[in-house]
Amino acid sequence: MVAVPAGDFLMGSEDAFAYPADGEGPVRNVTVDAFRIDACAVSNADFRRFTEDTGYRTSAERTGWSFVFAGLLPDDFPPTRGVAHAPWWRRVEGADWCHPEGPHSGVDDRADHPVLHVDRHDAHAYAAWAGKRLPTEAEWERAARGGLRGKVFPWGDELAPGGQHRMNVWQGDFPRHNTTDDGWYGTCPVTAFEPNGFGLYNTTGNVWEWCADRFSPAPHRPERVTKGGSYLCHESYCRRYRVAARQALTPDSTTGNVGFRCASDMP
Secondary structure: OEEEOOEEEEEOOOOOOOOHHHOOOOOEEEEEOOEEEOOOOOEHHHHHHHHHHHOOOOHHHHHOEEEEEHHHOOOOOOOOOEEOOEEEEEEEEOOEOOEEOEOOOOOHHHOOOEOOOOOHHHHHHHHHHHOOEOOOHHHHHHHHHOOOOOOOEOOEOOOOHHHOOOOOOOOEEOOOEEOOOOOOOOOOOOOOOOOOOOOOOOOOOOOEEEEEEEOOOOOOOOOEEEEOOOOOOOOOOOOOOOOOOEEEEOOOOOEOOEEOOOEEEOO
16 A cells, blocks of 8 residues: 545646546545545455455355346347447456456456456455445545646656656547557456556556545435546546546446555554
């Protein structure tokens, strides 16, 4: 874990890339106490140690299926139910954290990639085992910004400074063709790319990360906040690969692009 000092920062966004309906704005000055946060998203190796120690079975393992990005499935994969308005997501029987694309897949060669197909209950269970907790949205965003004030990305305002990719997102024509100019199709290792000013890796791109907060203060809204975007984000439909961006997911959501990192209070 890395220590993030107490301080204030500008939270949220109202620029041309923001999604006002997501509640990104208004930009406000927020003060956060000192805390600690994982430098990386929880990896498959980390999660395996947890399951081997506790015998824990994730929600996807218990229900027997999860949603997988169609582009990661074999060409001859049988047609299965998709998601309304997002047909690139396919229901796959047997997909879970240790079989990310279904029973034909595994994570032995992806031990250093982020764990996937974990819902908020799974993330809480891991955090409790590790003696940690999920970060609040304000903690997550302060840490993700790496000490920069009011910037779009953890490194500044330019998506690819000097043509250099700084995160794992989709390039090309989504969802048909990914040029993989950033070097990855699907997830990348949790330590890929340069860390930000606080020493955190991949706070944008790669996988969405669960936070502790409700997405909306409305009591009838069960959704929780996820932050950071994923390897499927593309400017044509989802510019949420920014530190201010946020996404709503119900606590029982399991997909192949959502993971988490943990936080803790300072001792």
